[in-house]
Amino acid sequence: MSTTSFDAQADAEAAVAAGVLAAIGAYAQALDSGHTDDIAELFTPDGVAEIAGVATFEGRDAIREGYAAFAPAQPQLHLTANTVVTAVSEDEATAVSNLAFFQRGEAGWAVQLVGRYDDTLLRHDGVWRFRRRITTFLP
Template sequence: MSEPTQALVAAGVRAVIGAHTQAQDAGRTDDIVALYASGGVLELPGMDPVVGHDALREAFKGWAPTLPQLHLVGNTVVTATGEDEAGAVSDVAFFQRGETGWAVQVVGRYEDTFVRGGDGTWLLKHRVTAFQA
């Protein structure tokens, strides 16, 4: 794969990760679901996998923020596995604002798999979330 193609893959994947994070923190469930492939999978520790748009919509509705929150995602390493597939590993810190201010609630890692949709946009195929603290 050429260097310009890898750069475009990385930019597309990072854009999906950023859009997911901002939509999740704002409670925009439909925007989150639109970032997943039709059979998209989300895995969280201690839960059965969430599979498909309907299940993802229900899950994210249930997780809509009740307090101001912020996911800080960084140290993202993108690996293009082909013209239409890529992987990414990112560190994440989740903050919530309460009566005493902002506090870290959890630190973790996302391991993501992406596919390119028919219109050329990148979509999440599979996200595995691991909590570290």
């Protein structure tokens, strides 16, 4: 492999990773703001949001309705970290991330739960969107 083709491949992988990270960050921001329309738009039209042991929402309308039940009643913050893009092609990627969910109450901010996201994303209409997002809460 020539240096030029190696550089092009590295550039392509970096662009995919940037798109994946942008989708993951936008999801956390929309979730914490209670913007269910924005959450739904982050998924492909037939996308699936699975919250292990809680619910599975298939398609944007179901995702929008399902996430409305999780709209924040008080300030909250999802921190997503340690994201690793595990497989990459030009139009599909998988990633795994850790998450910590905080809420602010009378005593200040407190961790409510921790978990993991397992994602499959597709480039849809030129934008990286979730095809499937599995949220698993850890004991």
